[in-house]
Amino acid sequence: MKRFDCLKLLASMINAKTIVVANVGPISREWNALRPSDANLLQVNLGLCAAVGLGISVSLPQRQVVILDGDGNLLLNLASLADMANQDLKNTVHIVLDNEAYEGGGGLRSATGGKADLSVIARGAGVPQTCVVTTLEEFATEARQSLNQSGHRFIVAKVAKGSVANLPTITLDGKEAKYRFARYIESTEGVEILRPRYTHI
Amino acid sequence: MEAAAVEAVIHGLKRAGVDFISLLPDSDFSALQHQVANDRHFTYVPVSSEAIGVGVCAGAYLSGKRPALLVPTSGLLVAAWPLTSICMAWSLPLLLLIPYRGDIGDAFWLMGPYKDTTEPLLKVLNAPYTVISKQENISQAIIDAQASTISWQRPVAVLLTGETIK
Numbered sequence: 001m002k003r004f005d006c007l008k009l010l011a012s013m014i015n016a017k018t019i020v021v022a023n024v025g026p027i028s029r030e031w032n033a034l035r036p037s038d039a040n041l042l043q044v045n046l047g048l049c050a051a052v053g054l055g056i057s058v059s060l061p062q063r064q065v066v067i068l069d070g071d072g073n074l075l076l077n078l079a080s081l082a083d084m085a086n087q088d089l090k091n092t093v094h095i096v097l098d099n100e101a102y103e104g105g106g107g108l109r110s111a112t113g114g115k116a117d118l119s120v121i122a123r124g125a126g127v128p129q130t131c132v133v134t135t136l137e138e139f140a141t142e143a144r145q146s147l148n149q150s151g152h153r154f155i156v157a158k159v160a161k162g163s164v165a166n167l168p169t170i171t172l173d174g175k176e177a178k179y180r181f182a183r184y185i186e187s188t189e190g191v192e193i194l195r196p197r198y199t200h201i
Numbered sequence: 202m203e204a205a206a207v208e209a210v211i212h213g214l215k216r217a218g219v220d221f222i223s224l225l226p227d228s229d230f231s232a233l234q235h236q237v238a239n240d241r242h243f244t245y246v247p248v249s250s251e252a253i254g255v256g257v258c259a260g261a262y263l264s265g266k267r268p269a270l271l272v273p274t275s276g277l278l279v280a281a282w283p284l285t286s287i288c289m290a291w292s293l294p295l296l297l298l299i300p301y302r303g304d305i306g307d308a309f310w311l312m313g314p315y316k317d318t319t320e321p322l323l324k325v326l327n328a329p330y331t332v333i334s335k336q337e338n339i340s341q342a343i344i345d346a347q348a349s350t351i352s353w354q355r356p357v358a359v360l361l362t363g364e365t366i367k
Contacts, residue, residue, distance in 0.1 A: 021260070041263065044256075044287075045283075045286040045287065045290070046286075047252060047256075047282075047283070048252075048253075048255075048256040048259075048283055048286065048287060050253075050256075051248075051252075051253040051254075051255070051256025051257050051259075051260070051283075052256045052257070052259050052260040052263075052287070053260060054246070054253075054256070054257050054260060055223075055246070055256065055257040055258060055259060055260020055261040055262075055263075055264065055266075055268075056260040056261070056263065056264045057260075058244060058246055058257075058260075058261065059221065059244065059260065059261045059264035059265060059266045060264045060265075077250060077252055077253050077256075079248075079249035079250050079253060080253050080256075082249055083246070083247070083248050083249055083253055083257075086247075087246065173290075174287075174290045174291035174292070175291060175292045177291070178263065178291045178292060178293060181263055182263055185263065185264055185265060186265070189264075189265060191264075191265030192265070193262070193263065193264075193265050195351055195352075196352060
């Protein structure tokens with residue numbers, strides 16, 4: 001199963017207002033090509049994708065949040081799974097595109113290419129609904145169900161290494177991404193985030 | 202931490218507009234942490250690693266919350282990488298409250314290394330800080346630090362030492 005095909009399916013199902021947090025590297029580049037949007041927060045560094053997603057999910061319980069994680073990203077801070085589970089999230093779909101490798105870091109295998117099973121770890125951490133999918137049909141079924149229900153669902157999609165050719169470069173750095181995402185949240189949620197002169201106190 | 206110091210911190214956080222707290226349980230802040238956990242003013246997200254806490258606070262800030270991270274002295278070292286890879290790289294604010302173990306007058310030998318690392322680390326992370334040793338200065342320091350972190354879009358720390366963490 002190719003990661004790009006999974007993401008293409010997901011992009012066809014996803015609501016325009018769904019917030020997507022994605023792992024730095026090929027996942028962000030592919031997702032940006034398929035669903036460019038200010039509702040995306042891309043290129044979140046190793047170990048932090050789930051944590052940043054958790055902060056958003058808790059703060060905006062009325063919004064659907066999809067986390068596009070990598071196996072290496074999640075493995076660095078596995079305790080994120082326990083911290084997420086203990087928040088009883090109702091609005092979160094956490095998808096790990098598990099290629100069993102540090103693809104962006106040269107391709108050596110990750111722990112999931114050995115004996116580790118992230119779905120079992122997530123279940124043990126208290127995540128209520130977990131699954132592993134290995135075909136596009138299974139992915140489509142699980143993704144559709146997850147997007148159409150409230151709760152906290154965790155999907156491990158076993159994908160092959162490798163990306164697609166000629167993906168557009170992501171031209172935003174973290175600072176511009178921050179401003180665009182924050183302005184998007186301000187406009188869609190009616191909240192004030194960026195306030196250069198914070199003097200009400 | 203004495204009850205008056207706990208109250209001063211809570212008062213400062215509320216006056217500063219903080220409405221979201223992430224923390225990892227720590228003996229020096231335990232009385233404060235219990236109070237924060239049970240105060241419905243704050244969205245409360247306990248974490249199992251300070252690194253996760255930095256990420257959680259980043260997500261909360263970008264969603265319209267005003268977060269603060271209560272960091273054990275040693276936990277600042279754990280948080281150093283996400284403070285770099287998220288806060289520094291994305292230019293994100295974060296109010297850090299840190300009990301300053303290992304400061305001069307702290308008689309426990311195990312805390313000694315934190316005198317060597319805490320302030321230099323904050324400087325390297327481009328995170329301005331203030332060291333507070335008197336209870337009467339706690340609230341205003343938190344209010345000022347919050348104003349600064351939001352305005353400057355980088356982390357700002359309040360280090361609590363002396364009588365404030367006794």
